[in-house]
Amino acid sequence: MNTKTLIIILGPTAIGKTSISIKLAKHYNTQIISADSRQFYKELKIGAAPPSKEELSEVQHHFIHNLSVNEDYNVGKFEEDALRKIEELLKEKEKIIMVGGSGLYIDAICKGFDKMPDISKEIRNRVISLYKEKGIKFLQSELKENDPIYFNEVDIQNPQRLMRALEVIYSTGKPFSKFRKEQVKKRSFNIVKIGLDMNREDLYKRINKRVDVMIENGLLYEVESLLNHRNKNSLQTVGYKELFEHLDGKNSQEEAIDMIKKNTRRFAKRQISWFKRDHTITHFATNKTKEIIKFIG
Numbered sequence: 001m002n003t004k005t006l007i008i009i010l011g012p013t014a015i016g017k018t019s020i021s022i023k024l025a026k027h028y029n030t031q032i033i034s035a036d037s038r039q040f041y042k043e044l045k046i047g048a049a050p051p052s053k054e055e056l057s058e059v060q061h062h063f064i065h066n067l068s069v070n071e072d073y074n075v076g077k078f079e080e081d082a083l084r085k086i087e088e089l090l091k092e093k094e095k096i097i098m099v100g101g102s103g104l105y106i107d108a109i110c111k112g113f114d115k116m117p118d119i120s121k122e123i124r125n126r127v128i129s130l131y132k133e134k135g136i137k138f139l140q141s142e143l144k145e146n147d148p149i150y151f152n153e154v155d156i157q158n159p160q161r162l163m164r165a166l167e168v169i170y171s172t173g174k175p176f177s178k179f180r181k182e183q184v185k186k187r188s189f190n191i192v193k194i195g196l197d198m199n200r201e202d203l204y205k206r207i208n209k210r211v212d213v214m215i216e217n218g219l220l221y222e223v224e225s226l227l228n229h230r231n232k233n234s235l236q237t238v239g240y241k242e243l244f245e246h247l248d249g250k251n252s253q254e255e256a257i258d259m260i261k262k263n264t265r266r267f268a269k270r271q272i273s274w275f276k277r278d279h280t281i282t283h284f285a286t287n288k289t290k291e292i293i294k295f296i297g
Contacts, residue, residue: 011196012268035100112185147175
């Protein structure tokens, strides 16, 4: 009987996945793999809400600050790299922990991901032109019409993610989400998915508080230091986009902060909707660590 197990802790942003994953990793004497695509980048020390230095020192983490914003990285590469690390760790450990809020990256590990088609320069330029001419609202509308499944998961404030999905749609005539494996790849380990739940009002309060703490910790200065890299995919995301616009003079700092809170709450709502559709997830309240351990065994 195979007892090697990948425990996946998932849920919306700011719900407390890091804290619970560290408790579980200590209990099982194991290590943690991050499936948060923003936490890969070493320059995003505040806005990506990575584990603190203290938290990183408690348990060994992988795929935290392992890349630069200048490096191209995608879900296909993550699948390869993370599976290699999982197999390596499971040679010594019975259980390992994976933590993340992106259904796309979690699906890549659980189900596999089809190889993405090559995109012609013509289609890529067409999509870029559409964005420049019609703006992000048009990209959102196009994706919602052509691939509502991916629309309900992706950060719709990230134009690079939207453009990438539309490139695939225009190139193949198929939804981007279809490139998730219809036939689930067989893995050599068991997978247990634990979803964290919280009252919506309490979650939104946590999100607002976390944004305030990020600002206090110097998020604006972090964004200023990244101005020369603002077109990179890793920075087309909540927390950075709004402050780039503030630095452009398009809004006040207070307005930018309010927009970050609003867009983060919207993103959390989409994450919750996405995870509700996955019936392989067992849900627990965030204060039920003992019950989670009992369930995992």
